[in-house]
Amino acid sequence: MVIRVRQSQMVEHSNAVIIRRGYEAFASADSSALMSLITEDAVWHSPGNNLLSGDYQGVVAILGYFAKFATLSQGKFQVTVQDVFANDNRAVVLTRDTATRNGRTLSWEGGVIFQLQTGRLQEAWAFNLNQSLVDAFWS
Known part of the structure; x- marks a missing residue:
């Protein structure tokens, strides 16, 4: 898994x-x-209608959700942070x-x-600009 973070x-x-x-931390597991x-x-x-969709409650469930990306992509999931x-x-x-x-x-x-x-995550709402494309890929 690779995440590229552009420094400001x-x-x-x-x-x-x-x-x-x-x-x-996600990139380095x-x-x-x-x-x-x-x-x-x-x-x-997590939006949509696919294997990653749903609500994940608690730190253990959220970490499990993150692990799904690596599992479903055979370790070939990358995130490039564009802006924060x-x-x-x-x-x-x-x-x-x-992802592959x-x-x-x-x-x-x-x-x-x-x-x-x-300074800690309380709630997160992920989004994809083309949800139907993402759903088809992860289904």
Whole structure:
């Protein structure tokens, strides 16, 4: 799994730094680092109608959701963080995701809206700009 994180030249909000740290931990499969960034009762909402869709409640379920990407793509899932916008309570990440599955490769635009509580993920809403294409790929 590979995640490319483009570094900003400006001083970023502390929540943007935390989000980038989370994507780096995801890329390196550092579950300890990820756990430290997620509240125990956090919820992750994954859109669509596919093998990844649904609501994941709690840090263990969310880490399991992340592991599904590696499993379903045979380790060939990549996220490139394009932009991170943040304030004291929220962050928005725009990404380009690429995965290979069953001999097919797909690249798509998407992102996540994060609700943060004292620097930790409380709730997340993932989105894909072409959900029907993503659904067909992960189904």
